[in-house]
Amino acid sequence: MSHISHPNTNKMSAHMNLTLKVWRQKNANDKGGFVTYKAADISPDMSFLEMLDVVNEGLIKKGEDPIHFDHDCREGICGMCSLYINGRAHGPKRAITTCQLHMRSFSDGETITIEPWRAAAFPVVKDLAVNRQAFDRIQQSGGYVSINTGGVPDANEIPIPKFIADEAFNSATCIGCGACVAACKNASAMLFVSAKVSQLALLPQGQQERYQRVQAMVAQMDEEGFGNCTNTGACEAECPKEISITNIARMNREYFTSKFFKEEEIH
Amino acid sequence: MSNLKTTLSSSLGKKIVMSLTGLFLCTFLIVHLIGNLQLFKDDNGLAFNAYAYTMTHFTPIKIVSYLLYASIIVHAMYALILTSMNKKARPVGYAQQNGNANSPWTSRNMGILGTILLIFIVIHMNNFWAQYHWADLPYAKYEVSLTDPADVKFTSIPFDGSKIAHTDYVDIEHGVKVLIAKDLYLIVGELFKQWWYVLLYVVSMVALAFHLFHGFRSAFQTLGWDHKKYVSAIRFIGEWGFGLLIPIAFAAMPLYFFFFK
Structure with a gap:
């Protein structure tokens, strides 16, 4: 990379040299620990994941095991990338995923600490990659609509007030990355679960299973061993999609309504 | 019954217990504060001692007080259970954790x-509640003139075995209303003249302020009482009322006795 020289090299595009403190762990049973790497000649325009790619290329050339981390779409919509960077989920910027984080958010010479999501329900697979299947199991327990969708209905057949549609859509923007769990001091999954409960509870299509759904999803969440919410608000602050904790209040309402006033039960 | 049991043992159920007991303790604080404002009256403790007697002898208040003791214990126990569960939910912590970037210090x-408040409550109840119930306190005798309520004759009566008891009667012959009551006001005054108690009380009230600053609003969030039209009012009451006004008013009591009595 260093051989590329720009005619108008200014401070913004000057390449950076960084020190990385990366969590390395062979497998779920390994104790793991930090390993320090030098990341030299990093363009400030690279994304954080591209920077890791460069470091990994160096490791592969040296015959070492590259750093394992999750990634897929690299445009902030798949929810696959994670990383706890300098004490923050998805790094220091708000409302973005790690793949949307650029190296210009760091300064030359900086030491960056990179850790995996930490939660009993998200066991480390290897290095920085964690197993987030607990989220899948919660979704499978109730995050669906089982009515027959049939043909395409007329656009205005089911009137939904715009603010309700907006609210449901906001909840539905959750990409299930797990930053809420990672950022929460209690490793609670309530923001995730509440977003999934909300997006369906708000819309007419979700009414049939509404009260059974919230019970099933909360029960599965508890079974997975996530912590309890203490309303710190860290989850919504770190959520790349800025899902609001209003969803948690709504989930609580849905849950208590279903438990105390409805006949639906889960088996 | 099994529905209630499974509900309350769920994560959300435990939270509802925390929020309800917490809010009940908040309402108690208001009552406690109003009563304790009698301390600021310059009447040798007439109003305060009468209030202390009512609080310990009026049956409905006695029932509520048992509910209150239970609430304190349940609130603390559930906090302990939830905290240990939360610790288990993250067995390996982060090497670097920047909590201030995403959440207020109080909430974390x-x-x-x-814990500071629980220790304070134990000391506080030992100082006053236990003294009032079990110690041989001196009695205060107040003779309030029937024609002029501002004319009060105060006499301190030392504790005298079984011969003395709470008395409240009207003496028409002498034109006075007589009240003989345990002198808790005296105990309060003596304790609040010692600087370390004053310091302990003030520090505890700071802890109370921070606890309620987050706790009051948090309880409503847990109960799902989150509504665009009311959330700002709840925030206002929680932060300015319970987070500031009430703790300041409580802290003012020891400071008032220490500096002005």
């Missing part, structure tokens, strides 16, 4: 603040 330290 409710356990520490609550």
Whole structure:
């Protein structure tokens, strides 16, 4: 990379040299620990994941095991990338995923600490990659609509007030990355679960299973061993999609309504 | 019954217990504060001692007080259970954790603040509640003139075995209303003249302020009482009322006795 020289090299595009403190762990049973790497000649325009790619290329050339981390779409919509960077989920910027984080958010010479999501329900697979299947199991327990969708209905057949549609859509923007769990001091999954409960509870299509759904999803969440919410608000602050904790209040309402006033039960 | 049991043992159920007991303790604080404002009256403790007697002898209040003791214990116990569950939910912690970037300090330290408050409650109840119930306190005799309520004759009566008891009667012959009551006001005054008690009380009230600053609003969030039209009012009451006004008013009591009595 260093051989590329720009005619108008200014401070913004000057390449950076960084020190990385990366969590390395062979497998779920390994104790793991930090390993320090030098990341030299990093363009400030690279994304954080591209920077890791460069470091990994160096490791592969040296015959070492590259750093394992999750990634897929690299445009902030798949929810696959994670990383706890300098004490923050998805790094220091708000409302973005790690793949949307650029190296210009760091300064030359900086030491960056990179850790995996930490939660009993998200066991480390290897290095920085964690197993987030607990989220899948919660979704499978109730995050669906089982009515027959049939043909395409007329656009205005089911009137939904715009603010309700907006609210449901906001909840539905959750990409299930797990930053809420990672950022929460209690490793609670309530923001995730509440977003999934909300997006369906708000819309007419979700009414049939509404009260059974919230019970099933909360029960599965508890079974997975996530912590309890203490309303710190860290989850919504770190959520790349800025899902609001209003969803948690709504989930609580849905849950208590279903438990105390409805006949639906889960088996 | 099994429905209630499974509900309350769920994560959300435990939270509802925390929020309901917490809010009940908040309402108690208001009552406690109003009563304790009698301390600021310059009447040798007439109003305060009468209030202390009512609080310990009026049956409905006695029932509520048992509910209150239970609430304190349940609130603390559930906090302990939830905290240990939360610790288990993250067995390996982060090497670097920047909590201040995403959440207020108070919200992350409710356990520490609550522990300070629990210790304070034990000391506080030992200082006053236990003294009032079991110690041989001196009695205060107030003779209030029937024609002029501002004319009060105060006499301190030392404790005298079984011969003395709470008395409240009207003496028409002498034109006075007589009240003989345990002199808790005296105990309060003596305790609040010692600087370390004053300091302990003020520090505890700071902890109370931080605890309620987060706790009051948090309880409503847990109960799902989150509504665009009311959330700002709840925030206002929680932060300015319970987070500031009430703790300041309580802290003012020891400071008033220490500096002005």
